[in-house]
Amino acid sequence: MYVLHYYPDTASLAVRMVLAELGVQHRCELIDREAGMLSSPAYRKMQPLGLIPAMETPDGTMFETAAILLYLADRHPGLAPAVGSPDRGDFLKWLFFTSTNAHTTLLQLFYPERTAGPDCVDHVLAHALPKMKQYLSLLDQAAGANPSWLSQDRPTMLGYYIAMLMHWLGGFGADHPLQINAADYPALFKILVLLEGQHATQAIAEDEGLGPTPFTAPLA
Template identity: 55%
Template sequence: MYRLHFTPDAASLAVRLVLEELGQPYEARLIDRAGGELQSESYRALQPLGLIPVLETPDGPMFETAAILLYLADRHGGIAPAPADPDRAQFLKWLFFIAHNIHPTLLQLFYPDRTAGPDCARQVVDHASTRMQGFLSIFDRMLAEERPTWFSADRPSLMAYYLGLLMRWLAAPGARHSFRFPPSDYPAIHAVLLAHEARPAAIKAAGAESLGPTLFTDPA
């Protein structure tokens, strides 16, 4: 059985969503973030940078969100093209587009001080906002033109759960932030996220972490 180290509404939610979609049994272990567990020796043995998520698997502990999701897809099937599938190359290309462009740019928006210090935070946010707009527009246009089966409203997709989590944060970042990227601005993405947040796996995961029913498209 898997063991997911999590905090509510963190990157671990993407892993929980996929585990629920796959119907895999797992233990969800709440991290004592306020108590400093992320800096503890025991947690750093699982995740050397002290970040979330960690999934303990039969093959050892896994970290990095995209790596965990791809591992689960390859191990259990059904939520991504298999390694021999002709669609695999396109799927991998866009999965890593999200992991290496959208996800880190989101972190720059939320934590600009980490990128260039507090004196340059405004410039970091402005630059990251422009980049984020470009990345989301590129992905949305690709969906509208290519209509890939591995990111559609008709079947569950690990990539939709991953991007859905990121869009959740971008849609309602909080009063202290000046940026907002509602999924409704990106029609092709929005249609897929609407379908995925209505799936039983998403409803169950949202309930487990006390999140609202419109998990991706209109977060509370």
């Protein structure tokens, strides 16, 4: 039995959608963020940096979104190539690319003050935005070949991870300087349409208040 410690519209979303899509038994425990639970000794014992998500597994507590996804891929086949399959290398390449480049740069767009304090925010944003667009273009190119691990026709683990990032990036609004338009990435866009139509996604989107089209038009 997995216990996912989550908070609406945070990185726990990718894990929650994947758990639902896999149909594996799990429980979601809401983190009482307002009460300071992320700094509590109990939470820090699970996640020493106080970040979301953390997940209890039969093998102990783990964290790091992409690590949890890889662990789930090991145990529940279907959404990612298994160890030994010829697609495994490509899958790992783009999963790590997404985690180390796309996700990291996205965090700079949302929390630019974390890089070097409030005085440097404009500089950080000006550098992070073109990088973010370059990374999305590379992911869009990879998705264009419709590979098994980032399919346009059936849900994939990497697709859910990228959809979560696109959900956040789409939330800046049309006249915002950081605005990113999902339709500029046509292969990824097809994946977003597919995934936001999944029953698993729709139930979670409703529960977390993400709207009817959380990936293609998050502000709708």
